[in-house]
Amino acid sequence: MTSGWGWFVVVLVLANVAGAMWLLFAHSHAPAGEAGGETTGHVWDGDLRDANRPLPRWWFWLFVLSTAWGLFYLILYPGLGGFPGVLRWSQEAQHAAEVRDATERQAPRYARFAGMTLVDLSREADAMGEARSLYANNCAGCHGSDARGAVGFPDLTDAEWLYGQEPDTLVATISEGRMGVMPGWEAALGADGVAQLVAFLQSLEGADVDAATATAGRDHYALFCVACHGVDARGNAALGGPDLTNGIWLHGGDAASLRVSIAAGRQNQMPPHGDLLGPDRVRLLAAYVLGLGAGAGDGRAARGN
Ligand code: HEC
Ligand code: HEC
Numbered sequence: 001m002t003s004g005w006g007w008f009v010v011v012l013v014l015a016n017v018a019g020a021m022w023l024l025f026a027h028s029h030a031p032a033g034e035a036g037g038e039t040t041g042h043v044w045d046g047d048l049r050d051a052n053r054p055l056p057r058w059w060f061w062l063f064v065l066s067t068a069w070g071l072f073y074l075i076l077y078p079g080l081g082g083f084p085g086v087l088r089w090s091q092e093a094q095h096a097a098e099v100r101d102a103t104e105r106q107a108p109r110y111a112r113f114a115g116m117t118l119v120d121l122s123r124e125a126d127a128m129g130e131a132r133s134l135y136a137n138n139c140a141g142c143h144g145s146d147a148r149g150a151v152g153f154p155d156l157t158d159a160e161w162l163y164g165q166e167p168d169t170l171v172a173t174i175s176e177g178r179m180g181v182m183p184g185w186e187a188a189l190g191a192d193g194v195a196q197l198v199a200f201l202q203s204l205e206g207a208d209v210d211a212a213t214a215t216a217g218r219d220h221y222a223l224f225c226v227a228c229h230g231v232d233a234r235g236n237a238a239l240g241g242p243d244l245t246n247g248i249w250l251h252g253g254d255a256a257s258l259r260v261s262i263a264a265g266r267q268n269q270m271p272p273h274g275d276l277l278g279p280d281r282v283r284l285l286a287a288y289v290l291g292l293g294a295g296a297g298d299g300r301a302a303r304g305n
Contacts, residue, residue: 003082005081006081006082006083007081008081009080009081010080010081010083013074013079013080013081014080017067017070017071020067021064021067024055024060024063024064027054027055028054028055028060029054038051038052039051039052040052076089077089078090106280109126110280113127113280113283113284114280114283117167118167118170118171118283118286118287118290119167119287119290121283121284121287122287122288122290122291123291127284127287128284128287128288128291130284131284131285131287131288132288134277134281134284134285134288135147135285135288138273138276138277138285139285143155143156147289147292151250151251151252152250152251152266152268153250154250155248156289156292157292157293158248158293159246159248159293160235160242160243160246160248161237162178162180162235162237162240162241162242162250163178163237163240164237165289165290165293167286167287167290169237170286170289170290171282171283171286173270174273174274174277174282174285174286174289175272175273175274175279175282176272176274177269177270177271177272177273178240178269178270179240179267179268179269179270180240180266180267180268180269181265181266181267182228182241182261182265182266182267183265184262184263184264184265185197185224185262185263185265186262186263186264188224189220189224191263193220194259194262194263195213195259196213196214196216196217196220197217197220197221197225197262198217198255198258198259198262199213199214199217200213200214200215200216200217200218200220200221201217201233201244201258202214202255202258203217204233204244204245205245205247205253221233227239228241229241229242229243229244230243232245233245234246250266250268251266273285
C-alpha cells in the first residue's frame with residue numbers, strides 16, 4: 001500500500017471507531033426527567049408504547065470493551081493502513097516458520113528414506129502411507145484415484161510406460177514433467193495415407209484388414225514413424241513414443257481415434273512437480289508409482305530399442 005493510501009485508511013478506520021463510540025455514548029443515558037425513559041410517541045393497538053430506553057449497562061460495556069480490544073489488536077497486529085503492528089507479525093513469516101518446523105520434524109524420517117532404494121521404499125508401509133496421500137492430493141486429479149488413468153492420461157498400473165519405469169526415469173518424470181508431442185500427418189500423407197496407416201496399426205493387433213492397404217501403411221510407417229515409435233512399433237522411451245502393438249492406447253484404439261491421432265497429432269503434458277513437492281516427496285511418489293505395478297523393477301519397460 002502506498003503511504004498516501006495507507007494514511008487515508010488509518011484516518012478512515014479511526015474516524016469510524018470514534019464515530020461509533022460517539023453514537024454509543026450519546027445514546028447511553030435515559031432522557032432526563034422520566035425514570036423509565038420517554039416513549040418514541042408510537043402507540044400500537046391502543047396501549048402498546050415504544051419506550052426509548054438506553055442500552056442495558058452490560059451491553060453498553062461490552063461495546064466499549066470490544067472497541068478497546070479492537071484498538072489494542074490494531075496496535076499489535078497489521079490492520080491499520082501500512083502500519084505493520086508492534087509485534088511485526090505477518091502471514092508469510094508464520095507460514096515460513098511452520099514450514100521450517102515441519103521440515104525439521106520430518107528430517108530424521110526423510111533421512112532414513114533417503115538411504116533406501118526406491119524398490120525398498122515401495123515396500124515400506126510408513127513411507128507408502130504418506131505417498132498415498134501425496135498421490136491423492138497431487139496426482140489423482142489426472143491419473144485417477146486408482147491410478148488407472150483416462151483418455152490422454154496414462155494408466156500407471158499397466159504394463160506400458162511411455163518414458164520408462166526405471167527409478168531415475170520416474171523421478172525425472174515426476175520432478176521435471178514431460179511433454180509428449182506427436183506431429184499430425186494429414187497434410188503430408190492425405191486422408192488415404194492416414195487410412196493406410198490405421199489399417200497397418202490394426203493389422204499389428206491381428207485385426208482382419210485389407211492386406212494391400214495395410215502394406216501401403218507399413219511402407220509409410222517405415223518412412224515416417226520409426227524414429228519415434230521404433231522399427232518394430234514397440235515404442236521409444238527417449239521420446240515418449242508409445243508402443244503401438246500392445247493394445248494399450250492412451251488416446252483410444254478404435255479406428256476413429258487412431259485416425260485423429262495420426263491425422264491431427266497429439267500433444268500431452270505432464271506438469272513438473274519438483275518445485276512444488278521437493279526432492280524427498282518426489283522420491284516417495286516415484287517409489288509409490290513403482291509399487292503400483294505388480295512386480296517392482298521387473299523390467300517391463302524394456303523395449304526392443
Ligand atoms: C495435469 C494433469 C497431471 C497431473 C496433476 C499429474 N500428471 Fe502425470 N501425466 C500426465 C500426462 C498427460 C502424462 C502423459 C504425458 C505424455 O503423454 O507425454 C503423464 C505422465 C506421467 C508419468 C509417465 C507415465 C509413463 O507411461 O511413462 C508418470 C510416472 C506420472 N505421470 C506420474 C505422476 C505423478 C506421480 C503425479 C503426481 C505428483 C502426476 N503424474 C501428476 C498428467 C498429469
Ligand atoms: C516426432 C516423434 C513422432 C513421430 C515421427 C510419430 N509419432 Fe506417433 N506419437 C509420438 C508421441 C510422443 C506420442 C504420444 C503422444 C502423447 O504423449 O500423448 C505419439 C502417439 C501416437 C499415437 C497414439 C497412441 C496412443 O496410445 O493413443 C498413434 C496412433 C501414433 N502416434 C501413430 C503414429 C504414426 C502412424 C506415425 C507415422 C506416420 C507417428 N505416430 C509418427 C511421437 C511421434
